Amino acid sequence: MKALIIDDSRTIRQLLSRILHECGWEVVEAGHGQEALEVLAANSDCRLALVDWNMPVMNGLEFVRSVRGEDKHTDMRIMMVTTENDTSNIILALEAGANEYVMKPFNRDVIEKKIALLGLTAA
Amino acid sequence: MTISPGDFDYISKLVVERSAIVLEPGKEYLVESRMRSLLQETHCPSIRELVQKMVREPNGDLKNKVVDAMTTNETSFFRDLHPFEAMKNVVIPDLLKKRESTRQLNLWCGASSRGQEPYSVAMMLLENFPQLTTWKVHYVASDISEKMLARCREGIYSQLEVNRGLPAPLLVKYFDHRATKWQIKDNIRKWVDFKQINLASHWPHLPRMDIVFMRNVLIYFDPPMKKIILGKIRQILKPDGYLFLGAAETTLNLDDAFQRMDIKQSGCYRLREGQAHPSREPASV
Known part of the structure; x- marks a missing residue:
């Protein structure tokens, strides 16, 4: 299964990428929301997107709204992975169409359990 | 070291x-x-x-x-997922039908640890079976450690703890954000009756239970103590009640009165016919 990691921090992308690879995922990456839309257009088989909130060009919330505003990628599960930890922001992201929400910092166990909650792999 | x-x-x-x-x-x-x-x-x-x-x-x-x-053991919200699915899809719907006349349900979560397990059960129940708020639900959650019980009653968790296994929609619905911590809301906290119980010692009076959650506890005891604990559970479990054990635990070769149910990796057991304790409401066990 293929996942899209969207974060402007290369370090975070590398960390998430390593976790997902160890869990058997194929990974593609983007540094902001606009780039992610382009990556997604070339990788329509992505089943999961891990999305940072605060990024240049297009932020994570705008990316979620953009993707959910189309008929494409309806099966793709979206998980925010962000430092934003206000209840109001979590609600905002869920209402925009995110399926799960991880607050940084995180570890492998957190990511694995959240992916399991999305029904994409065993816990 | x-x-x-x-x-x-x-x-x-x-x-x-x-x-x-x-x-x-x-x-x-x-x-x-x-x-x-x-x-x-x-x-x-x-x-x-x-x-x-x-x-x-x-x-x-x-x-x-x-x-x-x-x-005290490391745990997480909705640990293993499967038992909660079994509760949602099979166990609670069955008990709602069978207890319709009394509208009463007794549950016991036997190893509360930091509270994630009993609160996960509580959230699952409220989320999927809101009618239970009008039922008489006696929900006991116990642990050997008073320190852990104090933490459970407080219901305050770090960001990492609420990140682990807790679905985001439930986080925003059932927790209050307090600075760097998250506290489970009063309506859930007050629903759970936390008690100190040492499973290896004398148990206080407990009502006959519809569901006993005793996951990932027996693994710490030797076989004779496991048999004693399972025997005591048999005495307090209603004949048509349900027992949940951890994924790595079994009643096999310990207590033949229990039969594992064929629900995907749920660790769910029931008493074989005729194996329930005869008394209706034991004073203590």
Whole structure:
């Protein structure tokens, strides 16, 4: 299964990428929301997107709204992975169409359990 | 940090005396790992010094702290997922039909630890079966450690703890954000009756249970104690009640009265016909 990691921090992308690879995922990456839309257009088989909130060009919330505003990628599960930890922001992201929400910092166990909650792999 | 054979022997004897949890040789790593934060908390430079302090002050609180540290286990919200799916899809719908006349449900979560397990059950129930708020639900959650029970009653979790296994929609619905922590809302906290119960000792009065959650507890006991505990559960479980054990636990060769249900990796058991305890409401067990 293929996942899209969207974060402007290369370090975070590398960390998430390593976790997902160890869990058997194929990974593609983007540094902001606009780039992610382009990556997604070339990788329509992505089943999961891990999305940072605060990024240049297009932020994570705008990316979620953009993707959910189309008929494409309806099966793709979206998980925010962000430092934003206000209840109001979590609600905002869920209402925009995110399926799960991880607050940084995180570890492998957190990511694995959240992916399991999305029904994409065993816990 | 390494533990000497003598100090391991002292701690394992203390733990078995006070909790019946057996620390077999080979578990030295576990003691070392669990003592790490306690050494910091008590300003002891080594396990050697910790043991000597317990010897010097046999009635001090340090022994309780050591037992607490050894009997408290890492857990997460909705651990293993499958038992919660089984509850949602099979167990609760069945009990709602069978208890429709009394509209009463008794549940016991037998190893609360930091509270994630009992609160996960509570959230699952409220989320999927809101009609239960009008039922008489007696929900007991117990643990051997008073320290852990105090934490459970408080219901405050770190960001990392709420990240682990808790669906985001439930986080925003059932928790209040307080600075860097998250506290479970009063309506859930007040629903759960937290009690101190040492499974290896005398149990207080408990009503006949519809569901017993006893996951990932039996693994810490030796086979004779496992048999005793399962026997006691048999006495308090209603004939058509349900028992949940951890994924690595079984009643096989311990108590034949229980039959594993064929629900995907749920660790769900029921009593075989005619195996329930005859008394309707035991005074104590």
